[in-house]
Amino acid sequence: MDLETDIIIVGGAVAGAALACALAKYNFKVLVVDRRKDPGSMNRGDGLQPRTLEILEQWGVLQQFQQIPHIKSYGIELHHGVFKELMKIDLKPLSSSKYNYIxxxxxxEIEQGLLDWANSYEHIQIMRGSSVERMLYNDQGNVSGVVIKTGKELTTCHAKIVVAADGGQSLLRKELSIKADRMVYNHELVVLHMPRPASFQGDLRTQVHLHRDGAVVLIPLPDQQMRITVVVPSGKASEWRKYSDNELLQQLARRVPMLKEISIFHREGEHVYKMVRMHADQYYAKQAALIGDAAHLTHASSGQGMNMAIQDADVLSKLLAKSLHGQLAIDEALALYEQVRKPINEDILSRSNFMSSVVFTPNKLLHAGKMFGMFSTRFLPGLRHKISSKIALGIAGVNQEETIRLQLSSVIEHM
Ligand SMILES: Cc1cc2nc3c(=O)[nH]c(=O)nc-3n(C[C@H](O)[C@H](O)[C@H](O)COP(=O)(O)OP(=O)(O)OC[C@H]3O[C@@H](n4cnc5c(N)ncnc54)[C@H](O)[C@@H]3O)c2cc1C
Structure with missing residues (x-):
């Protein structure tokens, strides 16, 4: 079978689904192909930051998310057993965005919500349970389509543009011979779910409990639930997963005493998240583009992976639209996409990398020094405020807006 479309998006998780949403307002034919039949139940990050909320609002998707149960989280608190509250990153005073919460x-729900919304447009087609096997090339050596496998059937689909949103292991990135720096962290995350204790209610923020053996992060979720991510040295996660319920609670309470209050938890959805940092050398080649995890993998400590994917989609969609309208050559559009997004993403990767050393420091003396350093800022309130305000802008994602607007304004009017 042969198909023809304007844009093929390989991968229909957050990055691919977000790009489909961003393209919905233009009338191009878009085909999203994903090998998974449904989003599955595994957690892969759930905090939409202020900048992302602004983008979702512009697309028209946010209104749908506001209808489903969600939690407003007003920032991050760093705690320590001895030094108590080390720092509060407060989004409430944020004035540069209409949203002052995550x-x-x-x-x-995010992945499915984005896909459903895109699917409500006739010119966007979602193909689930089908896998892209390889790319097709034209006489100039540029990508001109893909071969899709559904069961035993092969379909050839030609397109003006192919976008790889096929995750960290991206087949397309490898086929395009795009090199990527890759670093595996010396720790991993055990992800658990429990009801929120009585002391974790009211004005909610993500709580990071720093500990010499590794931090425990409590993320408030709807329906009085919370996600717990426990930082453990690489290779130790399997031991944690073998603990009985009682042993697990004891281990958690040792790092976060308030978790003694917990008596029930559910182990479904429990998984191990291996931390990898990766950044592709290029965001495009042979007129095909990379977005989301296909282009970059970041440490989860700043909760940015999903937000970076949505923000990539926002910039790329505007430039692809210009190109398909014949107002910008495709090579120029893709070069500008890389020029705008790559430095921003590199900065996020560096900040997340710094945070990785806060949540896990194997050297106990160094850990104690870092904790004392943070504690000492209590005696320098001006400096403490400056640091926490800067981190708040980074978490909100609003520090990049003006740079993007300036860079794109040469080709896009009315940004
Ligand atoms: C286990 C796990 C836990 C995570 N936890 C967090 C977290 O706590 N915080 C955070 O910020 N980020 C987290 N992330 C990262 C975050 O989920 C991603 O950064 C973000 O969602 C963007 O994902 P993506 O759509 O680019 O890639 P992915 O979510 O990896 O999606 C890629 C999609 O492409 C499809 N695909 C791949 N190859 C093909 C092919 N050949 N043909 C068709 N389809 C294909 C896959 O089926 C998949 O649906 C986690 C990721 C993983 C894997």
Whole structure:
């Protein structure tokens, strides 16, 4: 079978689904192909930051998310057993965005919500349970389509543009011979779900409990639930998963005493998340583009992976639209996409990398020094305020807006 479309998006998780949403307002034919039949239940990040909320509002998707149960999280608190509250990153005073909170919705709902919304447009087609096997090339050596496998059937689909949103293991990135720096962290995350204790109610923020053996992060979720991510040295996660319920609670309470209050938890959705940092050298080649995890993998400590994917989609969609309208050559559009997004993403990767050393420091003396350093800022309130305000802008994602607007304004009017 042969198909023809304007844009093929390989991968229909957050990055691919977000790009389909961003393209919905233009009338191009878009085909999203994903090998999974449904989003699955695994958590893969659930905090939509202020900048992302602004983008979702512009697309028209946010209104749908506001209808489903969600939590408003007003920033991050860093705690320590001895030094108590080390720092509060407060989004409430944020004046540079209309949103001063992170919207926490389970990842599955975000992915499915974006796909459903895109699917409501006739010119956007979603193909689930089908896998892209390889790319097709034209006489100039540029990508001109893909071969899709559904069961035993092969379909050839030609397109003006192919976008790889096929995740960290991206087949397309490898086929395009795009090199990527990759670093595996010396720790991993055990992800658990429990009801929120009585002391974790009211004005909610993500709580990071720093500990010499590794931090425990409590993320408030709707329906009085919370996600717990426990930082453990690489290779130790399997031991944690073998603990009985009682042993697990004891281990958690040792790092976060308030978790003694917990008596029930559900182990479904429990998984191990291996931390990898990766950044592709290029965001495009042979007129095909990379977005989301296909282009970059970041440490989860700043909760940015999903937000970076949505923000990539926002910039790329505007430039692809210009190109398909014949107002910008495709090579120029893709070069500008890389020029705008790559430095921003590199900065996020570096900040998340710094945070990785806060949540896990194997050297106990160094850990104690870092904790004392943070504690000492209590005696320098001006400096403490400056640091926390800067981190708040980074978490909100609003520090990049003006740079993007300036860079794109040469080709796009009315940004
Ligand atoms: C286990 C796990 C836990 C995570 N937890 C967090 C977290 O706590 N915080 C955070 O910020 N981020 C987290 N992330 C990262 C975050 O989920 C991603 O950064 C973000 O959702 C963007 O994902 P993506 O759509 O680019 O890639 P992915 O979510 O990996 O999606 C890629 C999609 O492409 C499809 N695909 C791949 N190859 C093909 C092919 N050949 N043909 C068709 N389809 C294909 C896959 O089926 C998949 O649906 C986690 C990721 C994983 C894997």
């Amino acid at each position: 919207m926490n919705i389970p990842h599955r």
